[in-house]
Every structure is written in C-alpha cells, then in structure tokens.
Amino acid sequence: MAIIRFTVNGKARRVDTEPERPLLEVLREDLGLTGTKCGCGEGQCGACTVLLDNRPIFSCVTPVLTATGRKILTIEGLAEDARLHPVQQAFLDEGAMQCGYCAPGVILRTVALLESKPRPTDAQIVDGLNGNLCRCSGYPRILAAVRRAVGSAGKKR
Amino acid sequence: MSDHPRRPEPPADPFAVDRREFIEIAAAGLLIVATAPPSQAQREGGAGALEARLHIAEDGLITILTGKIEEGQGALTELAMAAAEELRVPLNRVRMVMGDTDGVPNDGGTSGSSTTPRTVPLVRRAAAAARDLLLAAAGRQWGVDAAKLEMRDGAAVYAGKTYAYAQLARSPELAAAYKAVLPAGTALTSAREWKVLGTPQIRLDGRDIVTGAHRYPSDIVRPGMLYGRVLRAPSYGAALVSADLSAAQKMPGVKVVRDGAFVGCAAPTTFAARKALEAISAASRWKTAEHPSSDNLFEYLKQHAKEQGRPQGQARGSVEKGLDGARRRLKASYQVAYVQHAPMEPRAAVAEWQDGRLTVWTGTSNPFSVRQALAETFGVPPERVRVMVPHMGGGFGGKHTGEAAIEAARLAKEAGRPVALHWTRAEEFMWAYFRPAALIEVEAGLDAGNSIAAWDFTNYNSGGSALDTPYRIANTRVRFIASDPPLRQSSYRCLAATANNFAREAFTDELAEAAGKDPLEFRLAHLDNERIKNVLVAATERFGWAERRKKRRPGVGIGLACGTEKNSVVAACCEVEVDRESGVPKPIEIVEAFECGAILNPANLRSQVEGCITMGLGPALREEIQFKDGRLINGSFSAYRVPRFQDVPKTEVILLDRKDLEPAGGGETPIIAIAPAIANALFDATGKRARAMPIRASG
Numbered sequence: 081m082a083i084i085r086f087t088v089n090g091k092a093r094r095v096d097t098e099p100e101r102p103l104l105e106v107l108r109e110d111l112g113l114t115g116t117k118c119g120c121g122e123g124q125c126g127a128c129t130v131l132l133d134n135r136p137i138f139s140c141v142t143p144v145l146t147a148t149g150r151k152i153l154t155i156e157g158l159a160e161d162a163r164l165h166p167v168q169q170a171f172l173d174e175g176a177m178q179c180g181y182c183a184p185g186v187i188l189r190t191v192a193l194l195e196s197k198p199r200p201t202d203a204q205i206v207d208g209l210n211g212n213l214c215r216c217s218g219y220p221r222i223l224a225a226v227r228r229a230v231g232s233a234g235k236k237r
Numbered sequence: 238m239s240d241h242p243r244r245p246e247p248p249a250d251p252f253a254v255d256r257r258e259f260i261e262i263a264a265a266g267l268l269i270v271a272t273a274p275p276s277q278a279q280r281e282g283g284a285g286a287l288e289a290r291l292h293i294a295e296d297g298l299i300t301i302l303t304g305k306i307e308e309g310q311g312a313l314t315e316l317a318m319a320a321a322e323e324l325r326v327p328l329n330r331v332r333m334v335m336g337d338t339d340g341v342p343n344d345g346g347t348s349g350s351s352t353t354p355r356t357v358p359l360v361r362r363a364a365a366a367a368r369d370l371l372l373a374a375a376g377r378q379w380g381v382d383a384a385k386l387e388m389r390d391g392a393a394v395y396a397g398k399t400y401a402y403a404q405l406a407r408s409p410e411l412a413a414a415y416k417a418v419l420p421a422g423t424a425l426t427s428a429r430e431w432k433v434l435g436t437p438q439i440r441l442d443g444r445d446i447v448t449g450a451h452r453y454p455s456d457i458v459r460p461g462m463l464y465g466r467v468l469r470a471p472s473y474g475a476a477l478v479s480a481d482l483s484a485a486q487k488m489p490g491v492k493v494v495r496d497g498a499f500v501g502c503a504a505p506t507t508f509a510a511r512k513a514l515e516a517i518s519a520a521s522r523w524k525t526a527e528h529p530s531s532d533n534l535f536e537y538l539k540q541h542a543k544e545q546g547r548p549q550g551q552a553r554g555s556v557e558k559g560l561d562g563a564r565r566r567l568k569a570s571y572q573v574a575y576v577q578h579a580p581m582e583p584r585a586a587v588a589e590w591q592d593g594r595l596t597v598w599t600g601t602s603n604p605f606s607v608r609q610a611l612a613e614t615f616g617v618p619p620e621r622v623r624v625m626v627p628h629m630g631g632g633f634g635g636k637h638t639g640e641a642a643i644e645a646a647r648l649a650k651e652a653g654r655p656v657a658l659h660w661t662r663a664e665e666f667m668w669a670y671f672r673p674a675a676l677i678e679v680e681a682g683l684d685a686g687n688s689i690a691a692w693d694f695t696n697y698n699s700g701g702s703a704l705d706t707p708y709r710i711a712n713t714r715v716r717f718i719a720s721d722p723p724l725r726q727s728s729y730r731c732l733a734a735t736a737n738n739f740a741r742e743a744f745t746d747e748l749a750e751a752a753g754k755d756p757l758e759f760r761l762a763h764l765d766n767e768r769i770k771n772v773l774v775a776a777t778e779r780f781g782w783a784e785r786r787k788k789r790r791p792g793v794g795i796g797l798a799c800g801t802e803k804n805s806v807v808a809a810c811c812e813v814e815v816d817r818e819s820g821v822p823k824p825i826e827i828v829e830a831f832e833c834g835a836i837l838n839p840a841n842l843r844s845q846v847e848g849c850i851t852m853g854l855g856p857a858l859r860e861e862i863q864f865k866d867g868r869l870i871n872g873s874f875s876a877y878r879v880p881r882f883q884d885v886p887k888t889e890v891i892l893l894d895r896k897d898l899e900p901a902g903g904g905e906t907p908i909i910a911i912a913p914a915i916a917n918a919l920f921d922a923t924g925k926r927a928r929a930m931p932i933r934a935s936g
Binding site for chain 2: 098105108109114117118155158164169175177180182183205210212214215217219222
C-alpha cells in the first residue's frame with residue numbers, strides 16, 4: 081500500500097492503495113468517477129481513455145503510481161459547470177452515439193487531438209482516433225462530430 | 238436510469254428516471270394508483286390497462302413505461318416520440334421508464350427488430366387513448382362537443398381557453414377509465430400527419446452520455462458493495478477436480494464462495510478480487526475434455542447434422558425436376574465463421590439481497606426472463622425478484638441471457654453484501670455465446686432462357702432467417718438443418734439472415750455470370766418484390782452502377798447485393814480495391830439503400846444503417862473465432878480484429894420513406910447486404926469467387 085497524490089478534474093486527491101492498481105479502477109472504485117469505462121483491460125479499445133497531463137492514456141494499463149503528482153482529466157471534468165465542452169456539444173448535436181459506452185474515451189481522445197492539431201485533416205482524425213473502438217460502429221457520425229467540433233472552434237477564433 | 242448513492246457530479250437527467258424517483262413521480266401523479274404496483278396481469282399482459290403504460294404527473298410530465306430496454310438502438314427516443322406524437326406534447330415532456338420488472342409491462346425481449354412493429358403501436362395506442370379521454374373530459378368541463386376541441390402542447394384548447402392535461406386528469410371518471418383495459422380501435426395519427434414521429438431526433442439521454450453521467454450496468458454502485466470474480470474452466474468442457482481455497486480465504490476482506498462446480502470470490506476492489514481469483518486458479522485442478530477445432534469446423538457441422546429431424550424449410554414445384562431439366566447446373570458451398578458480438582460493455586450485474594428479496598441491475602435484453610431465471614435458480618417467487626436494466630453498452634443480440642446476474646446474485650447471497658460482477662473482455666469472448674457458424678450448400682439450374690429454373694439451398698447449423706429466396710423461381714427447396722454446435726451459439730444482429738443472404742447473393746452472381754447477364758439486370762429480371770426493386774434501383778443509380786460497369790480499372794471491382802428480412806428491404810453497392818499480394822479486398826465506397834416502411838426517426842435510422850454497414854465489414858473481412866483444444870486462439874481485441882476508424886469506407890446511405898407502409902425495425906437488416914456485395918466486387922476485380930466469410934478469394 082502507498083499514499084499517492086494527484087489532481088483529478090482540478091481537485092487534489094489522495095488515495096491509499098496498491099501502487100500497481102490500474103488507474104482506471106482507482107478512478108471508478110475509489111473516487112466514484114465511473115464515466116471512464118473498462119472495455120478490454122489491455123489498452124486495445126480506448127474506452128478507458130483519460131488525459132494525463134493533457135495527453136491521452138489507456139487508464140486500464142496504467143498503474144496508479146504513474147499518476148503521482150500529475151494532472152488527470154476524466155469525462156466528468158470536461159464540461160464547465162453546465163456548459164458542455166465544444167467537443168461534447170458536437171457529439172451531442174451530431175448524435176454521435178449509439179450505446180455511448182465508447183463516447184467518454186473518444187471525446188477525450190478528440191479533445192487531445194484538437195489541442196495538438198486544431199485543424200486536422202480527415203486522415204489525421206482517423207489516425208488520432210484509431211485506438212478507440214466503437215462496436216456500434218458509429219464511426220461515420222463520430223467523424224462528422226469531430227469535423228463539427230473543428231468547425232465550431234474555428235468560428236470562435 | 239440508475240441508482241447511484243456515490244454519484245459524484247450528477248447533472249439531472251430529465252428523460253430517464255430510476256425506480257425510486259419514479260415512485261415519487263407516481264405519487265405526485267393524478268391518473269395512477271401510486272400505492273400499489275401494477276398487478277401481475279397488467280405487467281405480463283403487454284397492452285393491459287392504461288395505468289400500466291402511461292402516467293401524467295401534476296406538472297404535466299408524461300411517463301411511459303415499457304419492458305423494452307435501450308442498448309444503443311434508439312428505442313428510448315423512438316418510444317418517447319410515439320407518445321409525444323399521439324398525446325400532442327413536445328418531446329421534452331415525455332420521460333421513459335424502461336426495463337424495470339417492478340414497474341413496467343412485460344413487452345417481451347428487446348430483439349428481432351420488434352420494438353418498432355410491436356411496442357411502438359402499443360405506446361401509440363395508450364397515448365392516443367389517454368388523449369381521447371382527456372379530450373372527452375375537457376368537453377364535459379366546458380359543455381362542448383369534444384370534436385370542437387383541439388389538443389396541443391399538453392393542453393385542451395377551445396375558444397381561447399386552455400385546460401392543461403394535469404387539470405383535466407383530476408376527473409374521477411378518468412381515474413376509473415385508467416384502470417380499464419385499453420379500448421380497442423382508438424384512432425392513431427396517420428403517418429402523413431405526424432409532427433414528432435418522422436422527424437430527426439437525437440438520443441434523448443445524449444447529454445448524460447457525453448458528460449459521463451449515465452450509469453451503465455457496470456457503473457452501478459451500492460453501499461457496502463464488493464467486486465466479484467468467478468473461476469472459469471481453462472477450456473470448454475473441462476470439469477473441476479479440486480480447488481484449494483485457503484490462500485484466497487486468508488486475504489483481507491475477501492469472501493470465497495464454493496457451491497458445487499461454482500467457485501467465485503468477492504472483495505472490496507476489483508484488484509483484490511483479481512488477486513484472490515488468481516490464488517484460487519493457481520490451486521485448482523481440472524479434467525479437460527476433447528473439443529473440436531475450428532480447423533475442421535465445417536466438416537464437423539456437416540457430420541453432426543441432424544438430418545433425421547424434420548428440417549425447417551419451404552419448397553415450391555419440384556427441385557429435382559427443375560434441376561434435371563436445366564440447361565446448365567451450378568453448385569457451390571459457402572462457409573461462415575463463428576463470430577463474437579463483443580459489445581463495448583461486457584456482461585455486468587450488481588446484485589443485492591434484502592429481507593429475502595433480490596434486486597439486480599444488469600445488462601440484458603430480457604429483464605423478465607432474467608427475473609424468472611433468478612427466481613428459479615434461488616428458489617424465490619418471481620415477485621420477490623426485481624431486475625432493472627439501465628441503458629446498456631451494446632448487445633447486438635448477444636445479451637439475451639442473464640449469466641452475470643445469476644453469478645452476482647450467488648456471490649451476494651454468500652457475501653451478505655451487494656456484489657458487482659463485471660465480466661472481463663476475455664470472459665465475454667469465451668463464455669458469452671457466439672453467432673453460429675454456417676455451412677451452406679446450394680445448387681441451381683438455368684433454363685434455356687437463362688432464367689433460374691431450380692434452386693436447392695441448405696443451411697447447416699446457423700438458422701432459418703431469410704432462408705427463402707426472394708427471386709422468382711418455379712422449383713425451389715430451402716432448408717435449415719440443425720447441427721450439434723461445438724460452441725455455445727445464439728442470436729446476433731439479424732441472425733442467420735447474414736449467412737443466408739451472403740450465400741444466396743454471392744451464388745446469384747455466379748448464376749448471372751453463367752447466364753451472361755449483368756448482376757443488376759439478372760436480379761431485376763427475377764424480382765417480383767417491388768420494395769426490393771426500389772432499393773436496388775435507388776442504390777445502383779446513386780452508385781452509378783451502369784457507368785462504372787463500363788469503366789474497368791485493374792485491381793478495382795464493383796459488386797452489389799440485395800435482400801429482405803423483418804419486413805424491410807436493403808440493397809448495397811460496393812467498390813473494392815484488392816491488395817495484389819494478400820488478395821484481400823478493401824472496401825473503398827459503399828452505397829446502401831434501405832426501406833423499412835414509414836420512418837419513425839430518420840436520424841436514428843441513419844445511424845443504425847451506417848452502424849450495420851460498418852459492423853458488417855468485420856465478419857465480412859476479418860472476424861473469425863478460432864478455437865482448438867477447447868480454448869479460443871483469438872479471444873481478445875488485440876487478436877480478434879473488429880472494424881476501426883481506419884476501416885470506414887466512403888459510405889452513403891439512402892433511406893426510402895414509405896409513409897403508406899407500417900414502420901418496421903431498422904437496426905438489423907441493413908447488415909445483410911454488405912458481405913455479399915464485397916464478395917461480388919472481389920470477383921469483379923479478380924475473377925475469383927469468394928465462398929467464405931471472412932471473405933477470401935478461392936480458386
């Protein structure tokens with residue numbers, strides 16, 4: 081057991097736990113943040129995607145110790161009060177969800193993608209999101225939502 | 238819709254209510270009996286009384302109750318739209334309570350595209366009956382002929398005066414009417430008059446999904462809850478010889494459960510449960526059993542065919558005579574591999590025992606049959622078991638059962654605490670059921686006029702959906718012959734229609750070639766079904782079939798396929814590029830036309846069709862469960878390649894809206910045209926016929 085401190089969605093958190101536990105399980109079971117999903121446990125589906133210091137990681141294969149002193153963003157921390165993040169809004173407006181189980185991970189991966197490439201080409205979007213699975217196979221709607229998010233960010237500038 | 242005492246950042250979800258909240262709504266409502274749950278007869282009876290289906294609260298909110306569940310297919314929004322339409326209220330005034338066996342009518346399982354043709358009419362009838370009752374009440378209050386009143390925005394309107402539904406609902410006559418069985422013959426709004434139905438609506442609980450607030454079955458948390466794990470056999474058919482539980486039992490906070498062959502554990506965290514299970518597993522001995530391999534799967538299915546039983550099938554004319562008299566005979570056999578549904582959310586359940594009552598939250602498409610299974614397993618009356626299905630993370634026909642619910646309940650009973658059981662992806666691959674593999678043998682004959690004169694079609698093992706040919710053939714015999722399947726198998730999106738349509742449409746292309754005809758012309762010449770013709774023409778025109786047939790490019794081919802199932806019709810055109818070295822086709826462009834009667838929610842239907850197209854690429858091109866010695870060789874997302882973003886071709890969907898036809902479901906049939914269109918395009922590019930799914934060139 082070890083005491084591990086990190087920041088989640090802007091709040092300082094402290095957990096006393098086995099350092100090798102997957103970050104995913106600590107977020108869900110110790111901190112009650114169940115928006116981050118488990119889809120495979122081997123970093124193949126992206127349902128567990130969170131941002132660690134603004135970079136997307138598979139939290140199912142990341143030991144919680146790795147997060148020590150770092151900043152985590154989960155889907156619960158993306159909207160500011162009642163205002164959705166533009167990527168969330170784009171997914172909602174575009175109806176880019178069927179069962180929606182992949183949505184938190186895909187949305188966070190999109191947020192990170194658009195941070196590093198505000199005007200991605202279609203190939204860059206596909207490349208950026210390819211690690212995330214959607215078994216409802218709603219990829220066409222998701223791609224439309226990402227393009228919509230790019231567009232809405234462009235309008236704001 | 239979920240129950241979550243530890244919900245950290247809870248935005249209100251106005252559309253889906255949990256049972257506790259629902260009882261509060263009920264208590265505040267006017268047209269309902271809040272003190273007693275609906276009677277068993279009402280719950281089991283489907284339509285039943287109005288009060289079993291629809292409530293109007295004092296604030297005017299409408300609550301619709303249904304045993305159907307939401308798994309991403311859009312039932313939630315579609316059923317709310319149906320109620321809003323008939324009650325003349327805005328969509329945001331309707332809430333849904335779904336899949337809670339204590340509060341909703343048993344509408345049967347959520348499967349077979351049945352929500353649209355069966356449950357939507359039930360909800361519409363209830364809403365229309367309520368509207369008529371409210372209208373009559375308003376007429377009486379004003380002393381005016383009800384025909385002169387208008388219903389809009391949740392109120393009756395007459396001569397500038399309005400009566401909100403909630404006010405009207407206070408009438409004591411209405412309370413009595415509410416308990417009566419739904420009147421038959423209530424007029425439904427015609428599709429041409431629809432204001433809500435027929436318009437594109439995004440998923441009503443979408444906000445909870447994009448914010449992570451929605452609680453899926455695997456997100457349910459109860460006070461004092463433990464996390465469970467179950468010991469699985471290392472291979473199919475293996476029997477437990479011995480298990481030493483002592484090491485796990487010594488672990489802090491761990492409860493170990495042994496009940497016959499069932500061994501499991503529960504612990505304060507998933508991590509601790511995993512450690513405990515590892516210890517149990519290391520100290521367990523198994524006796525393995527012989528099990529066939531996927532290498533000789535199709536020989537196995539044929540050898541184990543149950544020929545002596547009466548096969549399911551149909552016949553017209555005499556297939557023997559038709560074949561004997563044919564100018565040319567062709568014969569082929571097709572193989573379709575086992576595939577796994579692999580929904581994003583594996584099976585999950587939380588079970589809680591309290592005072593001899595069992596409550597389970599789980600992901601299943603059959604809440605009432607899971608309740609029954611729980612009652613039988615634990616020897617308690619069904620009315621002491623409550624199953625709730627929060628909107629779950631995908632199913633595709635793969636979650637008709639309640640394994641996780643039963644296992645969680647068993648662990649919870651022994652642990653004396655609520656237990657969550659989340660199947661791992663490996664468990665979901667190996668121990669959930671599979672889409673059945675198929676061996677299909679087909680023989681046909683062409684007559685002197687190059688028409689199909691005889692058609693003999695046999696499906697071994699996978700099923701009878703879409704078994705018959707839609708083509709005009711005088712002499713046919715189509716059969717489904719069951720086998721003794723080596724893997725546990727059951728439903729999958731559109732059942733065996735995918736396998737049957739693959740073989741039929743691929744073979745129809747072979748016949749067209751033998752007849753020296755264009756695949757489109759050949760099909761149209763054999764089709765009487767106008768609906769199939771319409772989608773075929775729509776897809777090929779948009780795709781530019783005729784022009785593309787004239788322009789040949791090396792390594793590139795085009796193909797088409799059509800079909801019908803579940804009272805809907807589909808046609809797809811596909812262009813593929815073939816990798817010269819591997820011979821594997823890569824779809825570059827797909828145009829699919831689909832028609833399922835009057836469209837209820839075009840936005841959702843488009844999503845479903847796009848999803849079917851893309852999901853269909855998996856079993857068409859790559860998905861294939863491999864097994865040997867009772868173990869899966871590729872039971873993980875790293876080894877079993879499902880469609881990803883990079884696999885999505887240019888996709889165009891054409892939806893034909895037939896306001897003159899009853900709505901049919903649209904979440905399944907669009908998948909059946911994809912594989913054969915690709916197979917036929919592969920032939921166009923290479924001259925090689927594909928006779929297996931996943932598709933590979935043969936010969």
